[in-house]
Amino acid sequence: MTERDGQGLEPILSIKHLTHTYGIGTPFCRSAVEDVSFDVMDGEFLGVIGHTGSGKSTLIQHLNGLLRPTSGQILLGGRDIWAEPKKIRDVRFQVGLVFQYPEYQLFEETVYKDIAFGPANMGKTGAELDRCVRESAKLVGIRDDQLEKSPFELSGGQKRRVALAGVIAMEPKVLVLDEPTAGLDPAGRENLMANIRDYHRNKHTTVVLVSHSMDEIARNVDRIVVLKSAHVLMSGTPREVFARGDELLSAGLDVPEVTRVAMALRRRGLPIDPAVYTVEELERALLAARKGGGAC
Secondary structure (H helix, E strand, O other): OOOOOOOOOOEEEEEEEEEEEEOOOOOOOEEEEEEEEEEEEOOOEEEEEOOOOOOHHHHHHHHOOOOOOOEEEEEEOOEEOOOOHHHHHHHHHHEEEEOOOHHHHOOOOOHHHHHHHHHHHOOOOHHHHHHHHHHHHHHOOOOHHHOOOOHHHOOHHHHHHHHHHHHHOOOOOEEEEEOOOOOOOHHHHHHHHHHHHHHHHHHOOEEEEEOOOHHHHHHHOOEEEEEEOOEEEEEEOHHHHHOOHHHHHHOOOOOOHHHHHHHHHHHOOOOOOOOOOOHHHHHHHHHHHHHOOOOO
């Protein structure tokens, strides 16, 4: 989906005036998110960014009912997920959440059994269960010959893929990823994000990516929600958000490296759009400036 494709789509998730307060009635009372509202559109790739303590982790734990709001609502397909608390388990099958360092949650004897655990608990059996396991394994780059191995024989990046496949195998409507590339080397990060992009493209599933890496967000998402101190600071397409680079930097956040270069060139007098955030865009802007006679 491109930056324009989200127009006209219906939200699959709506966050309405969400507040979550810890320690109510104690001296340590504080709101981790406060009056947060935004929509997640069906089929989009949404990025959520913010510094440590901005409320990112608390926010995403509300999306599938792991946390219950102090006030406000989470709507899934237009319905409050807490309208019938006894059915919250069904919500967790529809909104799959992959925590940071999910490989530490692996526990089965084989990769196959670990991936099968979630869909089996949904009641899938036989050929349907086998299809879910093998399709999800293939989507994240796990080979058939690895399925009968112990997950603990695999590398860190491969274990991460097994954990991701276990959530994908439940075929959620929304996949929420909390810092999925944390702790991986550069090649491992790019390979895993390529798997996630392929999954989003092939399955047309909504993906919510939480990351502290502006470059990772810039390269992958259609739209960004920026959190600061429990509130939404801004939201929009990558171009709209990174056009406010000075505001992001003054808020203690970062911008993609390419945007930093564009901002520096503009300060030196080159007619470069400061919202540039990909190498290809910067190259085109520099060529245009050169043809236009801009100073270097």
